[in-house]
Amino acid sequence: MGNILALCEFNGPTLRSSALANLAFARAAATAHGGEVIALLVGAGAQAASADAAKYAPKVIVVEDAGLAHYLAETYAPIVARLANENGATVVSATATAQGKDLLPRVAALLDAGMASDIASMTAKDTFVRPILSGNALSTVQISTPIVCVTVRQTEFEPATELGSAGAVTTAAAGAIDALGATFDRLDAQKSDRPDLGDAKVVVSGGRGMKTGENFKVLEELADLLGAAMGASRAATDAGMVPADWQVGQTGKIVAPNLYFAVAISGAIQHLAGMKGSKTIVAINKNKDEPIFQVADYGLVAEWEKAIPELISEIKKLKASR
Amino acid sequence: MKILVPVKRVPDPTQKAKIKDGHIDLTGASWIVNTFDEYAVETALRLLENGADGTRAAGEIIVVSIGPEDAAKEIRTTLAMGADRAIHVVTKDSEIDALVVVKVLQSIIAAEKPDLVVMGKQAVDGDANQVGQMLAGKLGWAQATFAATLELAGDKKSLLVGREVDGGVEYKRVPVPSVITVDLRIVGSKSVKNGITPESHNYSGEGARLPSLKGIMAAKKKPMVTGKLGDYGAEAAPVIKELSVTLPPPRAAGQIVADVPTLVKKLADEAKAL
Ligand SMILES: Cc1cc2nc3c(=O)[nH]c(=O)nc-3n(C[C@H](O)[C@H](O)[C@H](O)COP(=O)(O)OP(=O)(O)OC[C@H]3O[C@@H](n4cnc5c(N)ncnc54)[C@H](O)[C@@H]3O)c2cc1C
Ligand SMILES: Nc1ncnc2c1ncn2[C@@H]1O[C@H](COP(=O)(O)O)[C@@H](O)[C@H]1O
Numbered sequence: 260m261g262n263i264l265a266l267c268e269f270n271g272p273t274l275r276s277s278a279l280a281n282l283a284f285a286r287a288a289a290t291a292h293g294g295e296v297i298a299l300l301v302g303a304g305a306q307a308a309s310a311d312a313a314k315y316a317p318k319v320i321v322v323e324d325a326g327l328a329h330y331l332a333e334t335y336a337p338i339v340a341r342l343a344n345e346n347g348a349t350v351v352s353a354t355a356t357a358q359g360k361d362l363l364p365r366v367a368a369l370l371d372a373g374m375a376s377d378i379a380s381m382t383a384k385d386t387f388v389r390p391i392l393s394g395n396a397l398s399t400v401q402i403s404t405p406i407v408c409v410t411v412r413q414t415e416f417e418p419a420t421e422l423g424s425a426g427a428v429t430t431a432a433a434g435a436i437d438a439l440g441a442t443f444d445r446l447d448a449q450k451s452d453r454p455d456l457g458d459a460k461v462v463v464s465g466g467r468g469m470k471t472g473e474n475f476k477v478l479e480e481l482a483d484l485l486g487a488a489m490g491a492s493r494a495a496t497d498a499g500m501v502p503a504d505w506q507v508g509q510t511g512k513i514v515a516p517n518l519y520f521a522v523a524i525s526g527a528i529q530h531l532a533g534m535k536g537s538k539t540i541v542a543i544n545k546n547k548d549e550p551i552f553q554v555a556d557y558g559l560v561a562e563w564e565k566a567i568p569e570l571i572s573e574i575k576k577l578k579a580s581r
Numbered sequence: 582m583k584i585l586v587p588v589k590r591v592p593d594p595t596q597k598a599k600i601k602d603g604h605i606d607l608t609g610a611s612w613i614v615n616t617f618d619e620y621a622v623e624t625a626l627r628l629l630e631n632g633a634d635g636t637r638a639a640g641e642i643i644v645v646s647i648g649p650e651d652a653a654k655e656i657r658t659t660l661a662m663g664a665d666r667a668i669h670v671v672t673k674d675s676e677i678d679a680l681v682v683v684k685v686l687q688s689i690i691a692a693e694k695p696d697l698v699v700m701g702k703q704a705v706d707g708d709a710n711q712v713g714q715m716l717a718g719k720l721g722w723a724q725a726t727f728a729a730t731l732e733l734a735g736d737k738k739s740l741l742v743g744r745e746v747d748g749g750v751e752y753k754r755v756p757v758p759s760v761i762t763v764d765l766r767i768v769g770s771k772s773v774k775n776g777i778t779p780e781s782h783n784y785s786g787e788g789a790r791l792p793s794l795k796g797i798m799a800a801k802k803k804p805m806v807t808g809k810l811g812d813y814g815a816e817a818a819p820v821i822k823e824l825s826v827t828l829p830p831p832r833a834a835g836q837i838v839a840d841v842p843t844l845v846k847k848l849a850d851e852a853k854a855l
Contacts, residue, residue, distance in 0.1 A: 331753075332714065333723050357746035361726045364679070364711040368718030373680065373820035376709045386824065391707050395598040396605060398707075399824045440756035441723035444741060448749040457747075461854075485855075493765060497787065503729065503745045503766065509708070510765055518854040528594060535832070539852040541844065547837070556835040556852065559844050566841055573845040577855060 261349025262294035265316065266339060268358055269300060269308035274315070276458045277354040279418035282315045284381065284411045286419060288350050291384035297346055298426070301335055302327045306430070313426040315419050320346070324433035329443035332362050334436050340369035342431060343406060355410040355513075356457075363408050373402035377513075379415040393509050394532035413457050414515035414536055449502045456488045456505070456512040461519075464490030464507055464534070465500075468523025468544070468563065472500040477567045478522060484574055490514065490534075492524045508533035522563050526551025543567070582640040582737060582757075584625040585695035586664065587686055588618035590648055590655035591706040603825040614655045616788075617701025620763050622659045623789035624773055625699050628733060630663075632778035641665045643693060647677055647685050653805065660800035661792030667805040676810070676817035679711040684815040686716050695758065697740075702727050702762040713762035723759040729766040732774040 265285035267278035274282075278298075285296040298316035300308055305323045312319045322338055339362070343351045351366055353359035355377045367374040375387040382388060382399065385407060391398045456462065463482040465475055475489075482489050490507040491500070507514055509529040515536035522543045524530060531554055534540070542555035545562045552558040559566060592610045599606040614622075622644065629640045642664040646656050649671065656667045670685050690698065703710035717724035729750065730743035737757065744751045745764060755761070766772060770783040792800070810816055838844045849855040 332717075332726075336718060357727070357744075360710055361714065361724075364714035365718035365724065367711070368680075368683065368715035371680070373678070374709075374711055374715075375821070376711060389708075390829075391826070392592070392598050392605070393594045393705060393708065394829070395594070396600075396826050397829055398826045401822045401824050403820045403822070439721065439723045440739075441725075441759070442754045444752035444754050446746075446749050446751050497766060497769065503750065504748060509705070510702075518848070518852075535829075539848070539854045540832075540835070541848070552835070552837070554832050554835070556833075557844055557847055558835055558837045559841065560837060561841075569841040570845065573841050574855065577845055577849055 260294055261292040262347050263288045263292065263296050263350045263352060264339070264343050264346060264348040265296055265298050266351070266353040266359070266362070267298045267300055267312055268354070268356060269304065269311070271304065272307050273311045274308060276418065276455065277356050277413045279315065280413040280416040281352055281354040281411050282419035283416040284409070285316070285352055287381060288352065288384070291381065292349050294347070294349065297348070299339065299342060301338055302330055309428045310425070313428050314421045317422065317426040319426050319428045321428060321430045322433050323430070324436065326436035327433060330358060331438050331441055331443060332365050333439045333441050335362055336365040336369055338433055339366045341434065343370060348406060350407050350409060352409045352411060354413050356413075359410045363410050367408035370406050370408070371404065372406040372408045373404040374408040375400055375402060376410050377412045378409055379412055390532070393528045394535060395528065412513060414513055449504050453482065454486065454488045456490055456507070456514055459488035459514070460517050461485045461487035462490045462507070462514050462516045462534070462537070463487045463520045463522070464492065464524060465495055465522045466492035466524030467494035467498065469495060469500060475501055477571075481520070481567060481571050484571060485518075492530050521551050521555070522567065524551055525549045526554065582629060582638075582697065583693070583695045584628065584640065584642050585645060585690060585693060585698045586618070586621050586625050586642060586659070587645045587682075587698070587700045587712070588622065588656065588659055589615045589646060589704045589706075590652040591615045591704055594705050598828060600826060600828060604823065605826050612651070612655060614658050615701050615704045615706075617703055617705070617763060619659070619662075619789040620765070620768050621699045621701050622662050622664055624731065624763050624767050626663045626790070627773035627778070627784070628699070628731070628775050630778065632784055633782045638777055643668065643695065645686065645689055646670070647672055647682050649673060656805060657800050658792060660803045660805070661796040662790055663796060666803055669805055669807045670810060670813060671807055672810050672817065676819065678819035678821040679709055679715055681810070681815050681817070681819055682712050683715045683719055685810065685813040687719055688813040688815070690720065697758055698760045700760070700762050702764050713760050717760035720760070723755040724762070725753050725755045725759065726762045727764040728761050729764050730772045731761070731767065733776055735776055
């Protein structure tokens with residue numbers, strides 16, 4: 260018997276969509292462990308988001324404190340570890356977001372827990388499948404510590420659905436807060452009206468072959484026509500053509516939309532690691548020998564300068580005909 | 582400033598993965614220094630040196646690697662890049678996991694008392710992305726993971742770290758000592774500011790520096806201490822056991838389409854994606 264402490268990130272009064280993947284995992288884990296799901300919300304605004312969390316979990320714990328105005332792994336980790344112990348958790352989980360990846364291993368260290376990162380599935384209560392070698396292989400690992408820490412890959416878990424009745428919300432004290440000398444300085448936020456890369460149904464990505472940031476405008480037009488998120492290769496983000504948080508790949512975002520456009524992207528394994536799970540992949544590249552064509556369902560050998568405007572007008576025609 | 586850089590040697594990720602007896606077959610594999618660790622060595626060098634004239638401020642860069650005997654070759658590569666000395670804890674890769682590595686690093690840190698630990702954010706064999714955060718947690722030190730930029734304060738007592746997070750770049754200040762894990766863009770032309778390298782200096786290239794011939798010669802004489810897990814209070818008792826490895830199912834073969842109208846038609850009718 261053991262409970263699942265599922266760390267949930269939120270955005271204003273609602274959970275981030277990424278948290279729903281974690282809650283879906285947590286439900287399956289709770290069944291395997293014979294315990295219940297406890298959603299944990301930590302930080303400024305946690306109380307306000309607790310009602311939304313209660314739709315998905317039978318129990319919600321809120322930790323809000325003036326000393327937690329900004330996320331810091333140093334201050335959050337001891338809280339999560341303590342609550343794991345106090346609530347009989349045998350699994351502590353988070354989604355493999357920037358925050359989940361930063362925080363959970365630190366929690367694991369405090370709990371002496373073995374950890375499985377970025378899991379794709381759970382095959383037994385202590386056994387997990389996770390991609391290794393840049394997504395070139397899948398490893399099944401068994402972890403033998405009494406408490407196990409897990410981050411889940413958002414694209415591999417269907418979002419949790421609402422429960423019939425609202426869960427019970429309780430608050431917990433933060434306890435002594437010590438940032439160990441670390442301070443939050445600022446966040447240079449990248450604002451966008453487009454859907455989140457992580458859960459967009461369509462993603463349009465551009466690579467080095469786009470040559471300049473200005474040239475991405477035409478891809479953005481395509482994206483907006485399709486309600487898509489924008490993505491990019493490392494080469495395009497490194498060159499400063501587009502914001503770094505557009506990067507798709509092993510070290511960027513992992514995406515698995517219904518439809519993925521790779522435009523002027525060669526298809527290096529690190530890029531493929533981030534988008535191979537997409538349902539339909541379209542590659543547009545002027546060089547027919549590029550590896551991107553090996554994963555593409557539909558390949559078009561063409562220069563984007565010509566192909567993308569034509570694609571936009573053909574899609575407009577299609578939409579008009581419906 | 583004394584900087585400790587943990588480095589791991591990993592199979593070159595561009596090789597095709599092969600399976601034998603349910604695990605990755607590494608016979609005949611080619612090996613590299615984990616790319617992010619190479620970036621960490623580069624970062625440590627940039628923290629200490631004047632990039633414009635190649636002189637180095639007082640300080641020391643110690644690389645530490647826990648891995649098989651053969652890994653000595655990759656460790657030498659980091660010495661050839663410019664690290665000063667190495668500690669090689671010899672063990673089989675199957676005998677270690679993140680917690681074992683952390684235990685060894687903790688004991689080395691207790692003895693060496695570095696001002697900073699700079700390491701890769703992830704080893705591209707297991708892609709775990711754990712050791713840095715776990716180490717910081719165990720040490721009770723602050724951490725700055727996924728560093729894309731670093732700025733050493735004038736008094737050398739803290740660093741301002743730019744971290745790429747969901748939705749933007751977060752700037753976090755961490756004291757000395759702390760653990761920093763580096764991301765790709767740390768090797769950008771102006772990503773590391775140490776107050777010595779002139780602001781106008783641009784580092785070139787997209788990655789870490791290649792060892793120079795002089796560096797390779799010098800590396801042969803640099804000290805490399807070897808030891809065993811037991812010498813560092815650790816034992817071969819991993820809590821994570823790999824039961825099996827499989828290759829993901831290949832994607833069904835795709836098709837090359839002749840032109841844009843055909844593409845749109847197929848996306849709409851065949852893939853039902855539009
Ligand atoms: C440790 C590590 C981690 C990495 N992580 C990532 C990651 O997360 N994501 C990522 O993307 N990369 C990552 N990379 C980088 C990766 O290896 C490649 O370097 C990168 O993906 C290349 O980007 P690209 O395809 O845009 O550029 P290139 O490989 O230069 O390809 C450009 C393409 O554009 C095409 N092209 C040029 N002009 C035109 C035109 N007019 N019309 C049509 N096509 C044109 C060319 O034929 C070519 O295929 C990582 C690398 C390392 C070492
Ligand atoms: N066996 C090892 N020896 C030295 N450093 C390691 C070892 N394993 C991991 N590391 C360090 O920890 C970082 C993160 O590794 P991982 O958590 O395994 O993805 C790497 O980039 C290295 O800096």
